[in-house]
Amino acid sequence: MNADVLVAGVLTGGLYALIGLGISLVFGVLGLMNLAHGEFVIGGAYLASVLVIGAGWDPLLVLPLAMLAMGLLAYPLQRFLLTPLLRGGKAAPLVATFGLSLLAQALFQGAFGIDPKALTASYADSGFSLFGIRVQTIYVIGFGLTVVLCAVTHVVLTRTRAGSAVRAASADPGTAAILGINVDRVYAFTLAGAAALAAAGGVVTGIAQSFSPTSGLPILLTGFAVMALGGIGSVSGVLAAGVVLGVLQSVSVALFGGGWRDVVVYLAFFLVLSLRPQGVFARKAAA
Amino acid sequence: MTRSIARRTLALLWVAALATACASNAKSGNNGSKTGSGPIVIGASMSLSGPIVLDTIRDGYQYAVDQVNAAGGLEVGGKKRKVELKILDNRTDTSTMVQQVRSLILTDKAVGLLGSCCQQNIAMQGQADALKTPLVMGALPVDLLPKGKGYAWDSFQALVDGAKGFYALAAQQPTNRKVVVVTGNDAPGLGTAQMWSGMGKSAGFQIVVRKAVPNGTVDFSDVIAAARGKSAQILVAAMAPPDCFAMWKQMKALKYAPKLAIGIQCAQTPGWSSLGALGNGTLLQMNWTDTSGLPQAKQIVSKFGSKYSNANDLASVALGIHEATILMNAISKAGSTTADAINRALATGSFNSALGPATFKDNHSTTPTFIGQWEDGKIKQVWPKVDGLTISPLSGLG
Numbered sequence: 204m205n206a207d208v209l210v211a212g213v214l215t216g217g218l219y220a221l222i223g224l225g226i227s228l229v230f231g232v233l234g235l236m237n238l239a240h241g242e243f244v245i246g247g248a249y250l251a252s253v254l255v256i257g258a259g260w261d262p263l264l265v266l267p268l269a270m271l272a273m274g275l276l277a278y279p280l281q282r283f284l285l286t287p288l289l290r291g292g293k294a295a296p297l298v299a300t301f302g303l304s305l306l307a308q309a310l311f312q313g314a315f316g317i318d319p320k321a322l323t324a325s326y327a328d329s330g331f332s333l334f335g336i337r338v339q340t341i342y343v344i345g346f347g348l349t350v351v352l353c354a355v356t357h358v359v360l361t362r363t364r365a366g367s368a369v370r371a372a373s374a375d376p377g378t379a380a381i382l383g384i385n386v387d388r389v390y391a392f393t394l395a396g397a398a399a400l401a402a403a404g405g406v407v408t409g410i411a412q413s414f415s416p417t418s419g420l421p422i423l424l425t426g427f428a429v430m431a432l433g434g435i436g437s438v439s440g441v442l443a444a445g446v447v448l449g450v451l452q453s454v455s456v457a458l459f460g461g462g463w464r465d466v467v468v469y470l471a472f473f474l475v476l477s478l479r480p481q482g483v484f485a486r487k488a489a490a
Numbered sequence: 491m492t493r494s495i496a497r498r499t500l501a502l503l504w505v506a507a508l509a510t511a512c513a514s515n516a517k518s519g520n521n522g523s524k525t526g527s528g529p530i531v532i533g534a535s536m537s538l539s540g541p542i543v544l545d546t547i548r549d550g551y552q553y554a555v556d557q558v559n560a561a562g563g564l565e566v567g568g569k570k571r572k573v574e575l576k577i578l579d580n581r582t583d584t585s586t587m588v589q590q591v592r593s594l595i596l597t598d599k600a601v602g603l604l605g606s607c608c609q610q611n612i613a614m615q616g617q618a619d620a621l622k623t624p625l626v627m628g629a630l631p632v633d634l635l636p637k638g639k640g641y642a643w644d645s646f647q648a649l650v651d652g653a654k655g656f657y658a659l660a661a662q663q664p665t666n667r668k669v670v671v672v673t674g675n676d677a678p679g680l681g682t683a684q685m686w687s688g689m690g691k692s693a694g695f696q697i698v699v700r701k702a703v704p705n706g707t708v709d710f711s712d713v714i715a716a717a718r719g720k721s722a723q724i725l726v727a728a729m730a731p732p733d734c735f736a737m738w739k740q741m742k743a744l745k746y747a748p749k750l751a752i753g754i755q756c757a758q759t760p761g762w763s764s765l766g767a768l769g770n771g772t773l774l775q776m777n778w779t780d781t782s783g784l785p786q787a788k789q790i791v792s793k794f795g796s797k798y799s800n801a802n803d804l805a806s807v808a809l810g811i812h813e814a815t816i817l818m819n820a821i822s823k824a825g826s827t828t829a830d831a832i833n834r835a836l837a838t839g840s841f842n843s844a845l846g847p848a849t850f851k852d853n854h855s856t857t858p859t860f861i862g863q864w865e866d867g868k869i870k871q872v873w874p875k876v877d878g879l880t881i882s883p884l885s886g887l888g
Contacts, residue, residue, distance in 0.1 A: 205715060208711045208712050208715065211709050211711035212709065212711075312539070312543075316543075317541065317542070317543050318759050318760050319731045319732055319735060319759060319764070320761060320764045321739075321764045321765055321766075323764070323766040323768075327739055328742035329742070330742075330744055330745065337744050337745065338743075339740055341739075341743075411708070411739060412735055413735035413736065413761075415731075415732065449709070453709055453711065453712065456707075456712050460701075461701060461702050461703035461707065462675045462704065464707070465704055
């Protein structure tokens with residue numbers, strides 16, 4: 204095994220963290236497993252593809268628009284569908300997100316067909332040497348973007364009034380409502396924020412890899428693994444977990460062969476769930 | 491008095507039930523399919539939604555049937571009869587397919603079946619055998635059809651021919667004959683790796699790297715490092731399309747540039763064109779090309795070229811025409827719509843359709859294989875050689 208493999212694992216892990224961040228945020232604040240998160244990611248990629256493939260725009264220029272669009276789509280979903288369901292318990296909204304996932308897949312297929320697509324850009328398949336190690340430009344960009352978005356999310360949650368409202372609604376929605384916090388709106392903004400983060404992950408995925416209507420499920424599973432390793436609602440924990448997951452995958456493939464990649468990753472996943480259910484990095488990251 | 495009313499009511503109910511049953515039978519209108527009066531029903535349970543969408547093959551089926559009906563129908567036992575094609579969407583769900591096949595045979599009185607695709611065709615073989623109804627299929631390489639009870643007939647290309655064609659082409663190119671084989675780590679992937687490695691060795695190539703990766707792999711740095719370390723100049727990749735997309739991008743970024751690369755399964759998707767220039771020069775195995783010289787090739791391009799711009803989509807249309815034509819010709823040759831007569835006709839007959847001549851041996855009929863090459867979103871045939879078409883360098887990765 205050489206350093207190239209390790210560095211590739213770290214950089215791929217950055218993308219995993221970006222995907223896991225939204226899942227962790229929604230579960231941390233709403234207590235909801237969003238089974239449609241993979242489709243939020245792919246939805247971001249498809250929205251970007253309209254301008255990238257259709258009009259020749261640069262994917263990174265389209266990225267903020269895709270984030271905004273996914274956020275705007277997610278807000279009413281939470282406000283008018285999932286939050287009313289949440290009042291009756293966690294099961295109904297969980298099933299609803301599963302339904303949304305299936306609906307989104309059908310919509311993607313109807314609108315864009317079943318063939319895989321990729322977002323083309325000069326940096327999608329270019330690389331450069333970093334301390335003598337050849338790296339893929341888009342993964343470096345993706346890693347940088349993840350760090351920035353994690354930092355922004357952390358600052359918003361810990362240093363702003365909106366963040367205080369989110370934390371209050373997360374800790375005790377009843378008391379938060381008595382204190383004048385509009386919990387329904389906080390929930391809707393939280394899902395919108397998570398969808399925007401997912402869209403960013405989708406655009407990077409589309410540039411670095413490809414996407415099709417059914418790509419959401421493996422992305423969702425990766426996101427869950429990141430969330431479980433990182434600790435629920437922990438921003439820095441999610442970043443660290445993404446990197447650990449990426450490195451674990453790369454190293455296990457290099458040492459034991461491709462067949463062991465998922466075995467090693469999910470073994471780590473189950474070990475963490477059994478021995479440290481709050482996540483490996485939860486304490487360090489507690490804000 | 492009360493008893494009499496009850497009796498009358500019962501009698502009325504019985505008559506009503508009988509009338510409903512008769513109406514239902516009449517509504518299906520297919521009693522004649524097997525008896526020689528009405529249209530001949532051919533059934534297909536296909537994946538028309540979900541992860542696999544076979545619109546192209548369905549169009550081929552319909553086109554072949556329309557052609558026969560436009561000529562007055564299918565001649566069976568000296569009498570021309572119209573053909574009714576009943577196609578049901580099984581949404582890529584095998585349980586649904588099983589129910590639909592039963593319904594097509596038992597309710598709609600289909601005298602023969604046409605296939606779906608891939609793994610579903612293997613599941614459908616069991617149904618055809620169980621219900622003793624002939625099934626003509628393609629979209630499943632003949633090497634992969636399990637031995638059944640004789641009612642399923644597969645006319646398609648053989649995987650082994652793709653490997654033969656590729657190595658014949660590679661032998662003419664200036665390479666160091668060192669090959670890296672990357673496949674999925676499931677059973678079909680490992681089987682493909684074994685077959686392509688064996689064929690490569692027999693053809694005088696050296697397999698220097700052989701890697702099996704799980705479906706969904708996005709980081710190929712280990713494979714690339716190994717291939718570069720062994721100076722492999724020929725890449726054989728048999729993976730799902732998303733995996734190849736990620737690998738091609740990573741190869742280019744990490745400056746690993748083989749001289750020849752074939753994407754088995756993955757480069758066959760029309761979506762390969764969305765890789766842009768990166769996809770240029772990649773080779774793929776095909777069952778039909780517009781320059782193949784196969785029967786009806788020009789007709790297929792002129793009829794479906796505006797709907798399907800990609801050669802692989804047109805190849806699927808050709809496959810659909812091929813399957814439907816074989817089944818209808820077998821019915822005609824049998825001179826009867828009974829399953830056993832049609833099955834005998836399939837076993838002993840020689841057919842000729844959009845994928846060329848078909849004669850079955852052990853329920854298999856191997857159709858020709860071609861090697862194509864992607865160039866600016868289009869596919870051209872590079873093996874067997876066609877006048878005016880030559881193989882281009884692997885510019886996408888170069």
